[in-house]
Amino acid sequence: MTCEQLHHVSLIVNGVERSAAVPARTLLSDFLRHELGLFGTHVGCEQGVCGACTVLIGGRLARSCTTFAVQVQGEEIRTVEGLANGDELHPIQESFRRCHGLQCGFCTPGFLMATEALLSENDDPSDSEIRDFLSGNVCRCTGYVGIVASVKDAALRARGVNGSDQ
Ligand code: FES
Ligand code: FES
Known part of the structure; x- marks a missing residue:
């Protein structure tokens, strides 16, 4: 009480x-x-x-x-x-899965939401723009190369271009 x-x-x-x-x-x-x-x-x-x-x-x-x-x-x-539509991953989630944008996944919800916000205002960000936009999100196990690659892949999907087939 x-x-x-x-x-x-x-x-x-x-x-x-x-x-x-x-x-x-x-x-x-x-x-x-x-x-x-x-x-x-x-x-x-x-x-x-x-x-x-x-x-x-x-x-x-x-x-x-x-x-x-x-x-x-x-x-x-x-x-x-x-983000997901039932069992169907959101394209950003699919990009993170395919491009090794996560390991333990603890930071991932924050990165996914930040990526969603980034791509809603810029669907063709450069590497430095991605790193700058995501600088408020910390990952302690994946490293940022895979995360940046995931965001680039998601941007391709957002523009209707097939992402990487890894
Ligand atoms: S838990 Fe909110 S910024 Fe770390
Ligand atoms: S995937 Fe483990 S902290 Fe980012």
Whole structure:
């Protein structure tokens, strides 16, 4: 039992209205994971450094670990669960799979969401533009060569060109 005041938060998450009553201090990352059961959004540093918790809020990249759920009342949130179409991987996910853009996968949801944001504004990014855009996401095991290759492959797909057949 808690004496803490609860606040009703209602969000559009991956196109579906979801709501819960939570304390004002509840982080969006905790709201997604523990209130909505969307564990695809990972939590690493909890201080806005690693990018594992990256989601899209109203189409803009955001750190869900440094955002309170009550701050985004009524907003459209997109998480990694919103990428795939049932059992069919999203093209960005398919590119990461084929181009060795992940190993343990802990950082991957954040990289996927950042890539989605990048390609929505630039469907033909250079290597340096990719590295610059993804500089807020940290991977500790894959190395960035495979990740950049994955994003290039996803960009090709976004432009309707067949990606690499690895
Ligand atoms: S968990 Fe949010 S930036 Fe690291
Ligand atoms: S794939 Fe393991 S941390 Fe990036």
